Amino acid sequence: MLFRLRPDSAGPIFAQLADAVRAELCAGRLHPGDKLPPAREVAAGLHVNVHTVLRAYQDLRDEGLLELRRGRGAVITEAGEHLRSLNDDVRALTAKAAALHIGPETLSALVKEASHDFR
Template sequence: MLVRIDPASEVPIFAQLAASVRADAAAGRIRPGDRLPAAREVAASLGINVHTVLHAYQELRDEGLLELRRGRGAVATETAAALTELQRDIHDLTRRARALGLAPDTLAALVKEIADDRP
């Protein structure tokens, strides 16, 4: 797992870390059952506080992407595979939108509207 953070970004570091893990899962680089590096290891390699890493891991746990197991650390759930499949669907959708001449902002607005519409 390669994590890049931008300390100068307005996005909190824990959010950048969580986004990086999500992106790795969506790309298939993290699969169900994979163990993520220990929070202390990630913190040391990035030069950040261990609580920042734990915050990111807890957010991913709350989303269902990770299980946090005492003694085993953070383990990817089946949701990682679902993200990979969803990313393929998104690629197909963006290809179709491009073929129709739809602007990316318009597509994003449509997706957001549908995502926000709760049955």
């Protein structure tokens, strides 16, 4: 699994890492039972502190998406499967927007505006 950080992002690195895992789950590229790379390996590859990666993994564990076990590492739980439906919803939304001749920029603005209701 390849983690990518956005240097221009105002968000903390651990949140970007957790978001990357959620995105992989949504896209169906991660499945229950899949193992994430060891925190030390991710930290070395991204040149970040291992505690930053562990914080991301712990947040995902607290959400029920990861199981952390000594000797087994970080494993995607069955709860991660429910995120896949979000990908289906996004695809349906983009198809509907395209049918209504709503471009990606406008759709993105609508989604951002709607997301403020959940903060």
